[in-house]
Amino acid sequence: xxxxxxxxxxxxxxxxxxxxxxxxxxxxxxxxxxxxxxxxxxxxxxxxxxxxxxxxxxxxxxxxxxxxxxxxxxxxxxxxxxxxxxxxxxxxxxxxxxxxxxxxxxxxxxxxxxxxxxxxxxxxxxxxxxxxxxxxxxxxxxxxxxxxxxxxxxxxxxxxxxxxxxxxxxxxxxxxxxxxxxxxxxxxxxxxxxxxxxxxxxxxxxxxxxxxxxxxxxxxxxxxxxxxxxxxxxxxxxxxxxxxxxxxxxxxxxxxxxxxxxxxxxxxxxxxxxxxxxxxxxxxxxxxxxxxxxxxxxxxxxxxxxxxxxxxxxxxxxxxxxxxxxxxxxxxx
Amino acid sequence: xxxxxxxxxxxxxxxxxxxxxxxxxxxxxxxxxxxxxxxxxxxxxxxxxxxxxxxxxxxxxxxxxxxxxxxxxxxxxxxxxxxxxxxxxxxxxxxxxxxxxxxxxxxxxxxxxxxxxxxxxxxxxxxxxxxxxxxxxxxxxxxxxxxxxxxxxxxxxxxxxxxxxxxxxxxxxxxxxxxxxxxxxxxxxxxxxxxxxxxxxxxxxxxxxxxxxxxxxxxxxxxxxxxxxxxxxxxxxxxxxxxxxxxxxxxxxxxxxxxxxxxxxxxxxxxxxxxxxxxxxxxxxxxxxxxxxxxxxxxxxxxxxxxxxxxxxxxxxxxxxxxxxxxxxxxxxxxxxxxxxxxxxxxxxxxxxxxxxxxxx
Numbered sequence: 001x002x003x004x005x006x007x008x009x010x011x012x013x014x015x016x017x018x019x020x021x022x023x024x025x026x027x028x029x030x031x032x033x034x035x036x037x038x039x040x041x042x043x044x045x046x047x048x049x050x051x052x053x054x055x056x057x058x059x060x061x062x063x064x065x066x067x068x069x070x071x072x073x074x075x076x077x078x079x080x081x082x083x084x085x086x087x088x089x090x091x092x093x094x095x096x097x098x099x100x101x102x103x104x105x106x107x108x109x110x111x112x113x114x115x116x117x118x119x120x121x122x123x124x125x126x127x128x129x130x131x132x133x134x135x136x137x138x139x140x141x142x143x144x145x146x147x148x149x150x151x152x153x154x155x156x157x158x159x160x161x162x163x164x165x166x167x168x169x170x171x172x173x174x175x176x177x178x179x180x181x182x183x184x185x186x187x188x189x190x191x192x193x194x195x196x197x198x199x200x201x202x203x204x205x206x207x208x209x210x211x212x213x214x215x216x217x218x219x220x221x222x223x224x225x226x227x228x229x230x231x232x233x234x235x236x237x238x239x240x241x242x243x244x245x246x247x248x249x250x251x252x253x254x255x256x257x258x259x260x261x262x263x264x265x266x267x268x269x270x271x272x273x274x275x276x277x278x279x280x281x282x283x284x285x286x287x288x289x290x291x292x293x294x295x296x297x298x299x300x301x302x303x304x305x306x307x308x309x310x311x312x313x314x315x316x317x318x319x320x321x322x323x324x325x326x327x328x329x330x331x332x333x
Numbered sequence: 334x335x336x337x338x339x340x341x342x343x344x345x346x347x348x349x350x351x352x353x354x355x356x357x358x359x360x361x362x363x364x365x366x367x368x369x370x371x372x373x374x375x376x377x378x379x380x381x382x383x384x385x386x387x388x389x390x391x392x393x394x395x396x397x398x399x400x401x402x403x404x405x406x407x408x409x410x411x412x413x414x415x416x417x418x419x420x421x422x423x424x425x426x427x428x429x430x431x432x433x434x435x436x437x438x439x440x441x442x443x444x445x446x447x448x449x450x451x452x453x454x455x456x457x458x459x460x461x462x463x464x465x466x467x468x469x470x471x472x473x474x475x476x477x478x479x480x481x482x483x484x485x486x487x488x489x490x491x492x493x494x495x496x497x498x499x500x501x502x503x504x505x506x507x508x509x510x511x512x513x514x515x516x517x518x519x520x521x522x523x524x525x526x527x528x529x530x531x532x533x534x535x536x537x538x539x540x541x542x543x544x545x546x547x548x549x550x551x552x553x554x555x556x557x558x559x560x561x562x563x564x565x566x567x568x569x570x571x572x573x574x575x576x577x578x579x580x581x582x583x584x585x586x587x588x589x590x591x592x593x594x595x596x597x598x599x600x601x602x603x604x605x606x607x608x609x610x611x612x613x614x615x616x617x618x619x620x621x622x623x624x625x626x627x628x629x630x631x632x633x634x635x636x637x638x639x640x641x642x643x644x645x646x647x648x649x650x651x652x653x654x655x656x657x658x659x660x661x662x663x664x665x666x667x668x669x670x671x672x673x674x675x676x677x678x679x680x681x682x683x684x685x686x687x688x689x690x691x692x693x694x
Contacts, residue, residue: 016605040646070600072629073585081585083631085600123586143627144599195605205646 001176001317004028005160006153008168012101014068014146015085015197018042020101021064025171025192029178033190042194043206046178050187058327059189059212059292060177061203061281062170062219063196066163067305068148069098069108069127071141078131080106083122085146086197090120092306098147104129104140106147151307158313159236165309167196169299169316170218176320182328193281200248200284207288214255214293216326217282218319220311221273221298234271236300237312239263240319241273243296248283255295262325268318273298297322348672351527354378355507355515355671358523362447362502364417365433365551368392370450371413375526375545382534383543387562393555394545395562396529401538407685408542408565408647409532409678410556410636411525411572412549415518416660418446418501420481426488427480428455428495434550439473440661445504448483448495454504455483503662513592513668520656520664521573522549528571528675535679537686549636553603556636560643567610567648567691570637571678573666574598574628574653587629589655592667594624595674596653600631603638607648613691614650614681621680624673628653648691652678 013021022044030036035047044064050057067086074080090110098106106127114124127147131137151163160169174190189210193202196219207215221241224232234241242259243251263270273296286294299319302310363371372394376386385397394413416434418441423429428448432438446455459479462470481501485491507517517523529543542563546555560568578590589596597614598606618625637649654674657665685691 016600040648041641043646070631072631075585143629198605201605201642204642205644209645 001172001320002155002313004175005169005172005316006162008171009162009164010153012099012148013064013066013164014148015065015195017101017146018064018194021168021171022192025064025175028175029190032178039206039209041202041205043202044192045206045210046190048178048181048188048190051185055185055187056214057187057189057210057212059191059207059210059215059285060174060323060327061191061193061215061217061285062174063167063193063202063281064171065194065197066148066166066168067197068146069093070146071127071143073143074134074137074141076134078129078133078137080127080129080137080141081123082125082127087305088122089305090122090125093122093125093149094120096307097150098127099150100141100145100147102140149307151309155313159310160313161308161310163307163309165301165311166220166304167218169220169311173218173316173320173323177323180324182324184328186327188327196281200279200281203281204284204288207285207292211289212292214252215282215285216255216323217280217285217294217296218323219280219296219298220301220304220309221275222278222304223300223302226302234273234300236302236310237315238271238300239269240315240322241271241298241300243273243275243298246275246278246280246283248279249286249294249296251282251295252286252293255293258326259295259297259322262322262329266321266325268322270322271300351531351675352509352668354530355524355527356517358527359507359517359519362452362500363413363415363519364419364500364502365414365548367500368413368547371523371526372545375413375530379530379533389558389562391555391558392547393559395559396533396543396545398533398536398541398543400540401536403540404538405566405690406540406542406563407682408544408560408563408568408640409529410544410546410559410568410570410640411529412522412546412555412636413526414547414550415502415521415523416550417503418481420448420495420497420499420501422497423488423492424480426485426491427482428491430476430481430501432476433500434660436660438476441476441479442474444662446481446501447504448481448501449499453483453494455481455501458482505662515666515668516663518662518664520654520666521659524573524654524656524666524671525571528678531675532678532682535682537682538689539686541682546636553634553636553639556639557643560640560647564644565647567685568637568640569678569681570635570640570649570651571674572635572651572653573656573659573664575633575659576655576657579657588632589626589628589653591655591657591665592669593626593655594670595677596626596628596655598628598651598653601628601634602632603634604641604649604651606637606650610648610650610691613684614652614677617680617684618677621676623677623680625677
């Protein structure tokens with residue numbers, strides 16, 4: 001699983017530009033599923049067909065996109081002004097390296113006349129690609145091009161650190177479920193979505209086309225285990241977190257129960273997640289069409305939306321095990 | 334008169350006609366939720382060119398022009414509604430109100446308004462400056478401290494004439510001024526409506542749907558249902574967009590430039606636009622020598638967000654006309670940008686027709 005996590009997290013895939021990530025996933029899974037397609041918005045939908053005639057349609061979701069920045073203006077000295085794509089903190093951006101899809105590297109810094117860093121805003125910052133003027137800059141970067149934060153991959157003390165673990169770890173977990181697919185009658189839709197970071201956009205249209213019996217999203221969540229942070233029960237390394245609520249969804253009780261039962265069956269310790277902000281793809285799915293019972297299993301992640309997102313590898317592996325167990329059964333009761 | 338002169342004359346006549354339609358469109362009151370009169374005007378003018386006109390449950394117009402082979406569907410979308418005000422109560426012989434859609438409250442004071450269906454003239458007033466306390470003078474007067482004065486003397490009569498819930502539009506006639514500029518209210522998005530009214534006159538191989546939507550300014554509401562009815566393969570939104578190329582704004586914050594041509598969007602708050610479709614439109618503009626610009630900031634949003642994420646997903650683009658002082662009674666647009674945008678929409682439809690789609694394979 002480690003190799004694929006590295007490959008996926010290090011790939012470029014800012015919201016709206018998920019093609020690189022999509023093709024890595026396609027290469028991994030195409031010959032292991034019964035059907036695979038890319039929809040209008042760019043979601044990758046892979047299907048393992050159901051058996052018999054009373055199977056359930058289960059939609060498993062992870063999003064391919066990551067946060068990043070987008071070029072909005074190039075000045076005559078060749079510096080690039082930018083805006084955020086998804087939730088980008090000016091403080092986490094300061095002094096960071098960014099990479100455009102064509103490989104162009106940039107460095108983010110701020111207008112030095114700024115007196116207090118408290119007033120730091122993205123509009124007071126710029127990307128330096130080392131171009132001497134506008135013309136040179138425009139040869140390699142166009143207005144509207146996106147760039148991702150650079151954040152190398154490492155494993156230390158059982159913890160994985162990289163950019164874009166949100167939510168390539170979810171993608172890696174779904175790939176792992178496909179690679180070690182359990183015996184099941186159910187029809188499983190593996191959906192790798194686009195534009196989650198911009199408001200759960202891809203998941204909405206995918207859910208409309210699939211209309212599953214229930215849906216489970218695999219995503220990252222914040223933790224409360226770092227010095228002087230906001231209080232939260234979830235800790236890195238304490239097991240996968242069954243989401244109860246966030247700003248986009250109150251998870252369906254039957255999905256929560258199903259997850260709990262699956263975890264108990266295989267003896268995995270879980271945590272419960274109450275997230276007071278943010279949302280995830282399940283939020284867009286559960287209000288689609290006539291309503292779809294939906295839930296989320298989260299991988300606790302430190303430093304979300306930064307270049308040093310950090311998870312416990314064991315949490316990720318156990319998340320995959322619970323998903324495998326869940327889809328074996330008849331699902332919801 | 335040779336044919337070049339004749340064509341120029343015809344073109345001039347046609348353009349005058351288009352500006353006249355735009356004038357009439359912008360002068361109609363059509364605040365979000367109260368688009369009936371715009372709807373009526375549009376329907377009346379396009380009736381003879383369409384194969385079917387449907388008014389849906391919210392009041393959107395879905396105008397249909399059947400294609401020669403109907404192999405796929407293209408949807409154009411422009412919204413009929415404008416930002417405005419709504420009456421919420423009374424204070425003596427004056428009217429209390431709230432805004433409908435995004436309005437900078439500071440622009441309201443001392444403006445002329447038109448109240449309700451019968452267009453009762455009114456003005457927006459507040460406590461005179463010499464009676465304001467010192468602290469009051471230092472900050473802009475908020476909407477709750479303003480009122481609309483229609484010159485009423487009798488409170489009963491006032492409540493009868495203007496019941497709570499009455500919509501109020503800015504009172505602003507369209508004026509041509511300067512070097513090819515136009516001042517009007519509601520250019521956002523009657524300018525889009527005017528372009529769609531022109532497009533419905535043409536016949537293509539594909540099925541063309543022109544949707545004139547309601548309630549865009551209060552959260553992209555009308556377009557949340559039109560797409561499900563039309564089920565388009567491609568959608569193009571035609572919009573009036575912000576133009577901030579004015580004094581005091583650093584160049585990196587210029588969303589669009591007046592006279593910079595039709596504005597194309599790559600991303601805004603509601604949508605990441607379909608790349609292939611955007612490139613297709615850029616190519617069409619370049620090969621037809623039509624002036625265009627990229628909308629440079631990622632602020633704002635429009636119906637395209639709703640459309641893109643309806644059904645199983647729809648490919649969308651937005652072509653916009655830059656408007657300075659948008660969402661005010663004195664929005665300013667250049668005729669040149671209006672005609673470039675119109676020409677671009679038409680050229681894009683022609684190219685989709687010739688290529689049988691938007692794939693440059």
